[in-house]
Amino acid sequence: MDITERIADLAAPAAEAAGLVLDGVEVHPGGKRSRVVVTVDLPETEVGSADLDSIADASRGIGKALDEADVMSGEYLLEVSTPGTSRPLTERRHFMRARTRLVVIDLVSGDQARGRLVEVSEDAVVLDGAAGEVTVPMANIARGEIELELKRIEED
Structure with a gap:
């Protein structure tokens, strides 16, 4: 299992606890600190946009899960966001x-x-x-x- 899959496995339950679903994970290595980008969204049954409180809750939960599992060696910057309106509709x-x-x-x-x-x-x-x-x-x-x-x- 690569690092992206491992992070996805840890992030999904934290996103769900905040009422969101995991949409994607990207890891960008860079110097002393890697950048981990986790994209979350409302479940497909919902219409509208994820609110900032839910995104913040997901971010705290994901950060805690990653820290407890010590999945990242060294420092990392965690970014949790939604796909936004610019995401191509492919699925x-x-x-x-x-x-x-x-x-x-x-x-x-x-x-x-x-x-x-x-x-x-x-x-x-x-x-x-x-x-x-x-x-x-x-x-x-x-x-x-x-x-x-x-x-x-x-x-x-």
């Missing part, structure tokens, strides 16, 4: 977390689909766009991106 769970958001999807064919992500099933996503609702099979999706909206229209 079903990414699309689940992006429900209600405006997205642009690059299709395998080279075309694009754009609209508000209203539904995600096991094998497709449904977008509400200019032409109405469109179902896009997961097999046809190369990747997607969330479009940043500075002002969201309130739902009735």
Whole structure:
């Protein structure tokens, strides 16, 4: 088991205790101090953003677990954050977390689909766009991106 997997095994329970899920771990060696980047997110069933208190709780729990296991030899800097809106949507769970958001999807064919992500099933996503609702099979999706909206229209 490499260091990244070991950290993931220790970080996942601490993230879950804070109501979050582990999204990824990166280790960047550097001089005297390595940088450990742990990405956490809300569970895929949730819509919205992780609050700072939950991220802080996860950070404390992850730091404690890493220190107790003495998994890092030497000093390290721990960064715990969320993926943010710039994360590419490449997996079903990414699309689940992006429900209600405006997205642009690059299709395998080279075309694009754009609209508000209203539904995600096991094998497709449904977008509400200019032409109405469109179902896009997961097999046809190369990747997607969330479009940043500075002002969201309130739902009735």
